[in-house]
Amino acid sequence: MSTEQFGPLPPRFIELKKEIAASHPDFEKRVTAAWADLLKALEASTAEIATQSSEIVPQVDFTELGTLSQSARDNIRRRGCVVIRNVVPDEEATAWKDDLKEYVKKNPVEGFPEEDKQFFQLYWTKSQIRARGHPNVLSASAWLNNFYHVKSGAKPDDVDLSTPLSYADRFRMRHPGNIWDRFPPHIDGGAIERWEDETFRQCFADILSGNWREHDPYDLVNRINARSSLYGRPNQATVFRTYQGWLALSEIAPSQGTLQVFPGVLLSNSYLILRPFFTLLSDDPTVLYDPTNWKYDISEPDFPGIYSFEGAFIGPRPNTKTHPNLQLEKTMVSIPKVSPGDMVFWHCDVIHAVEVEHTGAEDSSVMYIGAVPYTPANASYIARQKENFEKGIPPPDYPKWVGEAGFVGVGTPSDIDTPIGLKAMGFPVQASA
Template structure:
């Protein structure tokens, strides 16, 4: 990392009175709580991920909602009719066959497709149940003291166009190791983004609220314009299942404790292991010391003119116990949706040991905010021109492909509004 990032650490230190004392004490408390949390996660495995029926979203108890918020991830069952979701998969498979120039990963046998505007994707994003689920998730967020901000509407979801995958069994998958999206070095470098983690940086990580909108609305999560770096605020990332997919069949994995993982990732750059610490002693708080002289931000690295990450690893982030705590989400069926908080560490299983395709469309939850509305207008223009959305690589005009989605495939006023078309 460039040497200027050591200056950034010292800038943060100097902006908070008694910073070293506060965060050193917090670090000790945090490691103790992580020890308990990681043991619970490893013990509970996939059962720790909340599962709810779409029809029951408005009936959940306060304790159930608080559990969802703490885990930062959930499966919503039966959002879309099984047959409709499976039919979308069939059409997407036919689309790829009809358009052999479609780009994807791996390049010689695409299974993760660089496509955004196929008819099924356009239809799925506008589906009333998909939008209703997104709105429910958006409303888990709030402003402190019930404050209101002009132009913010958590009841009105927006559309963020992303891609889809149809992953076949037996293919090793190493392109999505544990990581966090929605901002890399920006979490520390951008003052508004850093404000989201103010309680953590003030040594009060127990008071950190991952669902507080303060700072989120004006955060700049893409300071360097790196392709594939989201510039909008997604409350939750998510996907819609188009096939049955169980643990071990190429599904999503998450670290299901968004509070403690946030605290650890934000504080980790200010600590380093002491010299000559043995592997057996590495997890002890006494084996770590405060350090703002090193420019490194563990898990953040230069890429494509900007920076990528955070990508936590067992070596750089040992207290997360990632080899035991990256938990596969429970089995899903066509029409189910999986969502994870924008700060949640997640990955994709390296192996797909199942017998059928693991197929999903990526559809996040996006609230209506001034910054997000601006992006949606630019995205709408890209859609009308058949071009990739603004945040993604310029792979060429998609509108020339046979079977691309059109404006009249956006059915219903809520779907049109979500895509930036006035109702």
């Protein structure tokens, strides 16, 4: 999907901007002051990110999760991403990759590019099922879920951050030497919904009140009930994932088709949410961070980075033109080199992309496995997902096709061999004698 395929946003979004402005006292004054402060912070932070590049991404071993220092945890929170090494033994992850290669050889699989499939619309292979149900994978997910909290008050009784759920997603086995441009910088988990859905908007209330430094990307309140899909767009996750993630099935280094992230979730959230209320007067780079080069303006329906597409809305897709102060050409840093069994996670609001080029010599292979906590809405989705799993058809959030029922080597519930894995997929767990 290129931006040429997208249409303009409807005029009614002018009213949405006015509604947001009217719901906050002294909105123009407060956000104009906040914007000036934010631009100054971004100027310093983007320079730091560009200088440190991949080294700025936190890294920790799986065995250290329970004893990690507070400063190390705070750094993960600040950056919004982390590499967790040795979650699964190398040989186990490599065997999963070998099984996946056999599966795609033996079955009429869905994927792209059509002429040389490398990204697969497959969910129920034995390898994926075993990986999602692996105790270490689910333990890492629960650890990340617990980065979230309630900023004030008590955690809702029906939310359990220590009970991880399994959200079925796909895998890729990217070949070297090709060009991928389908995954430019973007954020998943809601497009215009971030502003249009009132509950989702409340996740960013401090930003919209002009207090962007008080924004907490890890505040659980409102997140658990935010509607990330108002328009039924396929491939739009309707669950609350604290972190998106993948499990490496091969060695992957920078420039080998790996993930890229903007490692500063507070800053990117604040800039993204406030950006629709300001117009850039001059694109002269020497005045880019000068607040007087920006004008408060809610007279147009545009929400930069959000695009209309086939009755729904795509994005956010920030780029150097729509969000120049992020300096994405310098600040989208590649994840450090990983080995089979390592996992990479990024906060649900983090801007991320996939490297356009893969200059390595071997396949760049990962299974997508995010961190999902127990909430009533998430549990409801998992129950529907379980039904689809038993039928061998795609999970509810994904494009519909005939599915994997009858495929050679397709997974079944018997491939979930741990109680925690069964519970995460919504199956009953037998009480021990």
